[in-house]
Amino acid sequence: MTAPARTVADARAWARAGTELVLDAVADLDEAGFRADSALPGWTRGHLASHVAANADALGNLVHWAATGEETPMYASAEARAEGIARGPALSAGELRSWLTASARQLAEGLDTLTDEQWHHPVVTAQGRTVPATELPWMRAREVCVHAVDLATGTAFTDLPDGFLTALADEIRDRRGLAGLPEGPLPEIAAWLSGRPHSLADAPALGPWL
Known part of the structure; x- marks a missing residue:
């Protein structure tokens, strides 16, 4: 981890x-x-x-x-x-x-x-x-x-601190057991990982988190 x-x-x-x-x-x-x-x-x-x-x-x-x-x-x-x-x-x-x-x-x-x-x-x-x-x-x-x-x-997720978004993405990725992440802006990746609306293309649906 x-x-x-x-x-x-x-x-x-x-x-x-x-x-x-x-x-x-x-x-x-x-x-x-x-x-x-x-x-x-x-x-x-x-x-x-x-x-x-x-x-x-x-x-x-x-x-x-x-x-x-x-x-x-x-x-x-x-x-x-x-x-x-x-x-x-x-x-x-x-x-x-x-x-x-x-x-x-x-x-x-x-x-x-x-x-x-x-x-x-x-x-x-x-x-x-x-x-x-x-x-x-x-x-x-x-x-x-x-x-x-x-x-x-x-x-929006774009209003959240970059350091927070990085730590959040790291934690959810590890807890979900994901090997990698899709390409895209950090706020959109964090939104996708947490099961919130996002603009990432072709990212698989994830269940809600938190």
């Missing part, structure tokens, strides 16, 4: 950039705007916004785990995760924006407090993978950057 072309500092910078894109994407949405469809089948923008906010809260649980050694899963259960997503349509536009903003800030502040030792403490993801806490900023970067595009308010 190819080693990730990223550092913790890289991932934190990409997470900040992605968070700004998400917050910019929803800045002018009213209730009708949040009720509109996102780019993810069956999800409104409100569903997606609450998912991104709940993800920050869930990653905050893993920060607590790394900092204290107290086992704190991302989500109490699959049902609890689904309930977090379902909250979106019940919240006002202002409440959704406040949740997105506050949860992102709290996660960033929690990461700021981790010591060098705590960054290397193992935690368990929602998929059951045991990873060091150094993976948490990358997990957040993926969520906010890709879902900023999925909100379908005008953000």
Whole structure:
């Protein structure tokens, strides 16, 4: 497997950039705007916004785990995760924006407090993978950057940092077990790999990722 072309500092910078894109994407949405469809089948923008906010809260649980050694899963259960997503349509536009903003800030502040030792403490993801806490900023970067595009308010893969796109493409290629990639611009390759709309000619269809 190819080693990730990223550092913790890289991932934190990409997470900040992605968070700004998400917050910019929803800045002018009213209730009708949040009720509109996102780019993810069956999800409104409100569903997606609450998912991104709940993800920050869930990653905050893993920060607590790394900092204290107290086992704190991302989500109490699959049902609890689904309930977090379902909250979106019940919240006002202002409440959704406040949740997105506050949860992102709290996660960033929690990461700021981790010591060098705590960054290397193992935690368990929602998929059951045991990873060091150094993976948490990358997990957040993926969520906010890709879902900023999925909100379908005008953000595209071309708006995402090149370093992030390279790291994303490397990871998905390896996880999908692909020997090579089609020719084309990096943003289009990343979109194709993640199962999003793209302009690559003759690229085989891939299922959704993330």
